[in-house]
Amino acid sequence: MINKKLPDKTVERLSMYRRALLNYVAAGNHHIFSHELASLLHITPVQVRRDIMLIGYTGTLRQGYDAKELIDIIGKIIDTREGQKVAVVGIGNLGRSIMGYISGKRTKMSIVAAFDNNSDKVDRVYAGIPCYHVDRMVEIIKQEGISIAVISVPGEEAVKVAETLVMAGIKGIFNFSPRPLNVPSHVYLQEYDIITMLEKIAYFVKKI
Amino acid sequence: MINKKLPDKTVERLSMYRRALLNYVAAGNHHIFSHELASLLHITPVQVRRDIMLIGYTGTLRQGYDAKELIDIIGKIIDTREGQKVAVVGIGNLGRSIMGYISGKRTKMSIVAAFDNNSDKVDRVYAGIPCYHVDRMVEIIKQEGISIAVISVPGEEAVKVAETLVMAGIKGIFNFSPRPLNVPSHVYLQEYDIITMLEKIAYFVKKI
DNA sequence: ATAACATTGTTAATGAAATAACATTATCTT
DNA sequence: AAGATAATGTTATTTCATTAACAATGTTAT
Structure with a gap:
């Protein structure tokens, strides 16, 4: 996927997206729009979309992002298989x-x-x-x-x-x-x- | 002096300069060059000079900065008279x-x-x-x-x-x-x- | 079927921070 | 006294991060 280093700040936000998404999914939700995820972190939707673009994931036009998929992708980026x-x-x-x-x-x-x-x-x-x-x-x-x-x-x-x-x-x-x-x-x-x-x-x- | 807001990162470094300088003075020193102060923080001398320029203090050409004066100036910038x-x-x-x-x-x-x-x-x-x-x-x-x-x-x-x-x-x-x-x-x-x-x-x- | 809409993905512009380049000058050396 | 040196102060450039602009497109409404 992406082997290039991501920007520092993007990585920080990915960690925060993941945590917010875990709550979101635990509350029974499945899909999330950039503006919803943005408002959970009090940032702008465009920043969310840009970060997500950088990690190579894409949502769907009328449904936004699949929360579980996004959580998995972020995990693949941040975590190692065995854990650190x-x-x-x-x-x-x-x-x-x-x-x-x-x-x-x-x-x-x-x-x-x-x-x-x-x-x-x-x-x-x-x-x-x-x-x-x-x-x-x-x-x-x-x-x-x-x-x-x-x-x-x-x-x-x-x-x-x-x-x-x-x-x-x-x-x-x-x-x-x-x-x-x-x-x-x-x-x-x-x-x-x-x-x-x-x-x-x-x-x-x-x-x- | 300066009533304009200083850059975020400059303010952070000012706090670190001050602490380093307090040690430096406590060790009996009086003057310090930009490259010395820089090396205490592991940053570049030019960054030190730039920060010091922004707060409107100036050193002397062959002696560098007067550590005590610099500590005072930084205090005036960060602290309030009564303390917060x-x-x-x-x-x-x-x-x-x-x-x-x-x-x-x-x-x-x-x-x-x-x-x-x-x-x-x-x-x-x-x-x-x-x-x-x-x-x-x-x-x-x-x-x-x-x-x-x-x-x-x-x-x-x-x-x-x-x-x-x-x-x-x-x-x-x-x-x-x-x-x-x-x-x-x-x-x-x-x-x-x-x-x-x-x-x-x-x-x-x-x-x- | 067409138009309006809402949303994504991407490129372009702006802003902030760090770095580089360089001009200036007091002191030292000869 | 002249030149070299070693430092500062400042402007210019580059890099990084954010924000804005907008093109693309699937969905809904009419």
């Missing part, structure tokens, strides 16, 4: 919150390991996920075939953790710490700095 | 994590109230912040003059919470729930969907 394994590094509130979000959801991703350097947390189980000491990161990541890691440790530790993750062969890193990371180009890095985003809101609130 | 008050709605792991991030930090923002609908949590204090029942949101927000709210409730409750916040006169909303919100244009909305971002990483990891 995720590790969470840093079992503070944020780490636990992410573990809670995902474990038990019907996504193809699964969190299979947590890491922390606090011995009180090591060898316990959080949201069904075993917690190991960070010293065992490389070992476990290789052994389990984990491809994605979430960094939710304090800033001071983030750089070191990232280096270890890269060394362990991780493919994607989701960094919530406030330290900008530097990773080789074969590792996909997504950073999100909550404080910065709050400060951005503060700025625009001032301007309103 | 923030509420967190939903005291799950994510809510607590955000409260922990901010309370006690040297930012001008302060979290002054938390809300939850779980009576076990109401009337307790988390990270120094009192937790009220969601039914009292409008009252407390008005009384305290809270301008920004973080929504960290489960999806099902998010829409209702947002409506109440808008009604209470909130100016900025930071939505972590997976439900897209719809707010009037005088409210600044920042949404972040953690699952979606993880799925995006999954996609790009596949593509690498």
